[in-house]
Amino acid sequence: MSTNIKLQSNVAKSSILDKLKSQVKGADYSKLPAEPSYQYPQLSKEQQLAQFIGHLQANHAQVIQLEQAQIAETVSNELKDRGIKKLLYGTQAAHSAHMAELDADINTDISAEVFDFNLAGNKEKLFNDTPASITSSRAAIAATGSIVLWPTVTEPRSLSLVPPVHFVIVDAERLYATFATLIKEQQWQDKLPTNAILVSGPSKTADIQQTLAYGAHGPKELIVLLINS
């Protein structure tokens, strides 16, 4: 980085901070008023699950409830319905072995490939030749119907973003009432990943005459595989 830019920035920084500091010098933080917070009614696990599914469906996501063992078959059927023959998945996820089985299954002509390449140099392939993907998720939020993606070295960020159809596996055990409780209980303050994402439906826009259209830039379809054992 050029020294010029650093210098310029440092000058601006001290000027801005000086101006701000002179205004709040000696501010007493202990006198800050208490911040209220709304007490939401407690919902049972079943109610939360219903809320979660309801919001996702209202946002145009497809929700399929199933058991772990049914993942490969379900994905295979959904792909077949859409005439899709290719699927990209990450390594070392709980479902990775199922995807490898799917790839090897001689009864389907689906080829499932692992995302074990760098995006740089493979952008064309990901953008133009990858019709579907599957990822895991870290948690889910009932109040807003949101799924928490926590991309890793083995499940890259673009895996859940670029392919037009995104399957995401959600474990009902990891459903939290609200975003606030999720942050608290999982102690997100301590360690956040490169990129954490809440997803609450397929990509959409209402930018043309307030008319809702799906598949603006990200996935056109979000298929939630909800494991409820």
Added chain:
Amino acid sequence: MAAQQLDPNESKYAASARNFRDNVKRDLGNQELRENFRGAMDYLVDKRKNAFPDGDELETLREQCKLIKQRCLLKLPHLLEQLEENLQANGIHVHWAETITDANDIIAQLIAAKNGKSVVKGKSMVSEETALNDYLEARDIECLESDMGEYIVQLAHQHPSHIIMPAIHQNKKQVADLFADNIDGFAHTTDVDALIGEGRRVLREKFCQADVGITGVNFAVAETGTLCLVENEGNGRMCTTVPDLHIAITGIEKVVEFLDDVPPLLSLLTRSATGQIISTYFNMISHPRQSGEKDGPEEVHLVLLDNGRSQAFADEELRQTLQCIRCGACMNHCPVYTRIGGHAYGTVYPGPIGKIVSPHMLGLEATNNLPTASSMCGACGEVCPVKIPIPKLLQRLRVESVKAKHNGEPVMKGEGSGRKSIEAAIWQVWSIMHKYAFIYKTSMWFATRLRKLMPNKIGVWTSVRTAPKLAPQTLHEKVQARQNQQQYKQLQGGK
């Protein structure tokens, strides 16, 4: 060259804001534009209403979020330092800029250092504020807007007319015509799915090729060093994931102290803006690509922009302007915005928020018409999720605008620039009249007796209204007469 264009640092928006009155005339006469806005505002008002079924919840959340933002502002300098420290520890570079030119320059240098030639941009009002696209294009860097609304606006060589829905002034037929004129091989259609599909096709090619992604920031979390982006389309994620360089730009007021501050603010933001309980994506960025990761930018930079914000900060009342989370609800509910539309203001930020924030960015001299463009109905203050008393701030800015010369520190750039000697003289007379009863009574007596001399035509006022008529007697006289009569009756009755 006109004197006002001599300042190379002056935003292009200062000139268009000065033309406010002409802009209003132009846009009020455009029937199609007015229909587009009316339809859109009715839609957004409805959506917001349905998103808050529980009034108690709404009021608690508003109070909570107001206090969160006020706390973060009170600690602002400290939080900015903490934010910088934590972002740097996470591997994200931080740059500071006082003016829009400085911010643009920093960004241009960052791009040049990477030999960048093409930029994809996520929605960022702050980059509109700095007119970044113009700046980069003048340096041969292609800068493409990727939010669907922004893309449309860019094709039309316009700027956003709404901070959340940039192309709200256009209907689907206008968008279809625009695509037909600009995109090779586009088969003309007004089907919105097909139009979005076309935008998707063009923009995905660009995402695939771009060297740089530029975005705004909705919340910057000091505690964790995290940049949060709220969006529905996925273009923000594309810009922050696919290119090798990500540059985020934001105003210094966007910092929040704790990660725990985010959920209530996010909930109010999306519900107030578009009536969604949450946006499709909430994107939290805390690092550049880490070792072993297969995608994501190698470098992430944050540019923190002042551009007049520290001026607003210096006055405790005006500081409340900086509580804004840019939801757009105030414009959606504004009877003036709904009628004149977003471009008439001439500023980057239109509507009520634009009227209270633009004077700090552009100076009151260029913007002193804006605070007067309000019926003071109070709708903006009532819907504002962080309880900014917008009507009060408008009154305050009106005062600043006509303030007399004084020896103290100026509160604002351009204060007193709207002062007219004749207006000041009239108020001087008014104040003397009201101070001395004798002068008041005598002048009122004359005014009512000479009422026939009142002109029938009083400028613009009578172009749409009949002229007001003074009563033959003042209220004082009438009451006096009545009291006299009653006393007389009592005397008679008492006989």
